[in-house]
Amino acid sequence: MLFLLRAVNGSGSNPCNMKRLVQLASDDLGWINVKTYLQSGNLVADVSASLSSDDASEALRQLLAKCMKVHCAVMVRTLSELNTLIENCPYDPSDPTKVHAFFLASSATQEGMDRLELKPKKDDRYTWDGSNNLYLQYPNGAGRSALNGTILEKSLGVQGTGRNWRSVLAVRDLLMG
Incomplete structure (x- = not known):
């Protein structure tokens, strides 16, 4: 499973030491093949087949709060879900810094999408997959976009976290080993 932690850093606000997280997930949760990518809240692990995505997310969220004093949303995707997301990307990912995926904690609603439609976007584009992911295209870079995580979450009424396409593929x- 892929675990995407929202708004954590290696240092600064809401610090989360990824090396310690790997150890805790292995030792305290009994997960195997636990690995991280970068210091930005990307963790993969083999978890018990009897553990649902929701239960795994909650177990990690509680572990983070208890052992590391980190309070954040945790989005979970399986390899199959991630492959589907990658296969269905509507934008050209040849510059992987300009295409992002925004992973939602739960499914967006049409009402939330309607609110998002009212927001200023300039050249930026987004596509909803009809469920719990958005594809984002930032021709001028994500740092210059009005479609940041705060605007997305407020409009949709759902917590989420974004990753650029390079991170999605990594x-x-x-996950594939």
Whole structure:
């Protein structure tokens, strides 16, 4: 499973030491093949087949709060879900810094999408997959976009976290072993 932690850093606000997280997930949760990608809250692990995505997310969220004093949303995707996301990308990912995936904690609603439609976007584009992911295209870079995580979450009424396409492909490769 892929675990995407929202708004964590290696240092600064909401610090989360990824090396310690790997150890805790292995030792305290009994997960195997636990790995991280970068210091930005990307963790992959083999978890018990009897553990649902929701239960795994909650177990990691509680572990983070208890052992590391980190409070954040945790989005979970399986390899199959991630492969589907990658296969269905509507934008040209040849510049992987300009295409992002925004992973939602739960499915967006049409009402939330309607609110998002009212937001200023300039050249930026987004596509909803009809469920719990958005594809984002930032021709001028994500740092200059009005479609940041705060605007997306407020409009949709759902927590989420974004990753650029390079990170999406890297965590998929980690999941594949």
